[in-house]
Amino acid sequence: MVHTKRGLLLAALLATTAPAFAQTRELVMNTDASDPAPKAAFEQLIADFEAEYPDIKVKVNTFDHEGYKTAIRNFLTADAPDLANWYAGNRMAPFVEANQFLDVSDVWAENGLNESLHSAASAMTIDGKQWGIPYTYYQWGIYYNKDVYEQVGVEPTDNWEEFLANCAKFQEAGIDCVTTGSKALWPIAGIFDYLSLRTNGYDWHMQLTRGEIPWTDDKVKAVFAEWEKLLPYTSKNHAAIDWQDAVSNVVQGKAANYVMGNFAAATFKDGGMTNDTLGFMQFPTINPDIPRAEEAPTDTIHIPAGAKNPEDAKLFLAYLARADVQTKMNETLGQLPINADSTVGDDPYLQAGFELLSTAEGGIAQFFDRDASPEMAKAGMEGFQEFMVRPERLDTILERLERVRQREAG
Amino acid sequence: MTALPDIHPPKARARRRNSLTPWLFLAPGMLMFAVYVLIPIFQSVWVSFHDWDGLGPMRWIGLANYSELWWDDAFYTSLKNNVLWLALYLLAVPLGLLIALFLNQTVKGIRIYKSLFFFPFVISQVVVGLIFSWFYAPGFGLLYVLIEWVTGTGVAILADERYVTYGIIAAGLWPQIAYCMILYLTGLNAVAPDQIEAARLDGAKGWRMLWHVVLPQLRPATFIAVVVTVIGALRSFDLVSIMTSGGPFGSSRVLSYYMYEQALSEYGYRMGYGAAIAVVLFAIMMIFITGFIWKMWRDERGL
Incomplete structure (x- = not known):
């Protein structure tokens, strides 16, 4: 009798929380895309992703652009989302060294990203592993x-x-x-x-x-x-x-x-x-x-080490790395896609920037506050x-x- | 012998109940104070002996943070600015008294003037900071244009390491004077009219009246005004953050802002070093706080 009662209670408890897991897989994303253009670009990106993966629901928490830079330290350790925005280069090193970001080298290897995202590969690599996906940069x-x-x-x-x-x-x-x-x-x-x-x-x-x-x-x-x-x-x-x-x-x-x-x-x-x-x-x-x-500073998305749904988060990263996705996203952002097979919008400054960066034989630096x-x-x-x-x-x-x-x- | 146990237990229980009740009432407050004030103080001291980025493991480095502080130019800049803040912020006390004396009269509509003078204390420090930033702004700021008009070349106060701290303190004084003024205005209400009358009959006027009759009666107000001003000067943070972010090149930093910069800001990952700065600031504050508490304790005992 006691056992069945406890069983019922457990079932009732499960019933209240289960739908979120059973029917849809959820991805929580924290982003600093609070300005109009990034906000629109992310809404578009997520709508398209959900259309392609109807099983997955993406929940977005938008932070103020400046506040995000300090907020990330709290939420990575306290309440980690499945996906988080950040920056390439040395700027991500504190989180990589503190084991707060997941190694996503497998996503890079499986999708051939070392070729298609080649221009930003070095900026994403620490200790020979890749720690996130770059999706946009600007000259x-x-x-x-x-x-x-x-x-x-x-x-x-x-x-x-x-x-x-x-x-x-x-x-x-x-x-x-x-x-x-x-x-x-x-x-x-x-x-x-x-x-x-x-x-x-x-x-x-x-x-x-x-x-x-x-x-x-x-x-x-x-x-x-x-x-x-x-x-x-x-x-x-x-x-x-x-x-x-x-x-x-x-x-x-x-x-x-x-x-x-x-x-x-x-x-x-x-x-x-x-x-x-x-x-x-x-x-x-x-x-x-x-x-x-x-x-050319690069913006990136990472999977926090404490992510609850890392498998689907990796699906999202693979999707984000795709040429057509980056083309569309950067048209809204007014910036340059990383993927070499993407096309660039016809804005003259973007065209000039694309020309400038693709012919920079010396190399592409991130920016002082990201490289140092x-x-x-x-x-x-x-x-x-x-x-x-x-x-x-x-x-x-x-x-x-x-x-x-x-x-x-x- | 047999009677004693009958009488004593109830008494003792009653006494115990009496002595327990105040503690029960104090318990929630003491718990809060311990959790949010006392324990964090000890934690800060503990963290200050470590090298810690707030993310990874802590590494014990003993007094290394403090010895680094000793050689850190930025620390001395902050310390110097804190002393400046302390000295100049105290001007709010006499200036507040001046305005309070001026406003302490019965003229038609005096309440409106009083509220207008009190207004800067009501608005947020952030807004005060913004207003003064515009006031100083090169190109269109009122003060900038005024200086340009008088001397021929404008001075961008907030971009000049020589003036920037004074510029921020001036912004801080504006609401602080209003605060001291209101403390004195309430104090002036309590000044005994018969003593003023008696003094007047004895021929006291002007300065002598103020110094020997009014001011002694305002001592409680002066004490509070000095306490809030000293504490306010030492924890000045919001104006520095809003107006300059410690710039140009760190010349307007104060200790509290430097601590924030090192431990919590966009580029700050040094919890241990930040904690060491906080401990030093705490030690400085303790000097004043101990002084104030000592004085209050003496007054209460009527010494």
Whole structure:
């Protein structure tokens, strides 16, 4: 009697929770896709996935884009979803090292992703294993105001000396040659990355960001020497403004060039610029002997180690890696697909970016705050900002960065 | 001998019940205090002896976090800024008193003026931070334009390492003055009118009246105003976070923000180091808190 009663109770308990498992398989996904375009792209992606796998239901928790960066640490350990957004490169290393992400090398091997996702393979690999699927990236480069170039009477150039000569002419006309907003620090990391890639090359730059080269090295100083040439022509108040404020400097014709990522193209256009007035070009060549490398941060999806439904999560990743899926998704995102068999939207900046990245024989870097360790990234970007305001303190700054590197190494 | 057991047990039980009741009432509060305050303090100290990224296993490193703090320039910048905060934030006390004295009169519509002066304390610190950010903003900020108009070149306060901390403290003073003002206004209500009358008959006026008659009666209000201002200065975090995120290049950091940066922010994975900063901040706060508690204890005993 007692046993049957307990049995009934158990059955009743199961009955209340069972439907979620028995009838549909559920995938919980945490994402930072809170901005309009990413949100639409993810809704589309999930609707298409559910159409193809009617048994699987995807439940999405959308986080605020900035808040997500700290929230992920809590939910990975406390209440892990089956899928989570993150970034490629060293940025995922803390989670990989803490065994918070699942090794998905099998998904890569079974679907031939080492070929189709080749361009991002190295950024997804730690200890010879792959830890997630990259689905989108975008190029960095120089966005410029064509009207201002015309007004001053100079031509866009991919030669560093000529670029600096142009800057002098812009200065005479009272226009900032290069603008940026370093209040949130990261925009200036793009300038450093490009100067470093152009001065010492991709392999050296990656060694530096991995912490294998001392910051007091002469080659590091060479990068800052190039940067110092640019400083007189850079907007003075950059430390007080956000990246969007610097966009308006270009829109209003107060500045000519802006080293930025392609996501800014939408902001330029919101400000009133069109394909006729907004130009895009690669960062100028400094040392012609160095193979051209570019910068293209990659966004990724991972399976947390605590996922309750890893099998279906792997199905989702395999789906996400497909060429047609990435084509469709990136059309909505306005970015570039990783899969080599995908096609790129006909937006001129995307086309230019695709051309730029697919011909970058030197290599593709992620971005300073993704290639370097979190602590090095923060200390580095702060150092860059200090250098831009007080170039005379360079030696102190580099010694400080070197201390951070040594502490992390030892 | 036989009678004693009959009398004593009920008495003892009653006494026990009497002594148990306050503890029962205190228990929920003490439990909360232990779980949310006391235990975390010891945990922080424990974590500060470890190298820990908040995800993986903890590694015991003894005092290494503290010895690193000793050589850390950013720590001294934060400490210096905390001292600045403490010193300048205390200006809120005399300024609050000034406004309270000014508003402590019976004029038509004085309540409206009082509420207007109190207004900055009502709005959130985040909003205060935003308002002042715009006030200082290069290009369109009121102060920036004003300085540009007077001197010819604008100063971006929040982007200049020399002025940034003062700029943030000024923003913090705005609501803090209002808070001190309201403390003094209630204090002024309690000032005995007969003593004022007597002093006036004796010929006390102006400063002497204020210093010898009014201020002594305002001592309780002054004590509270100083306490909340000191604590407020030491835990200043929201304004720094909203207005500069510690920038430019870390020159407006305070200890609480530096701790957050190291342990919890986007690039912060150093729980142990963050905890060490928190322990130092806690030690500094304890100096003041002990002082305050000691004074309160003395006052209660009527010393």
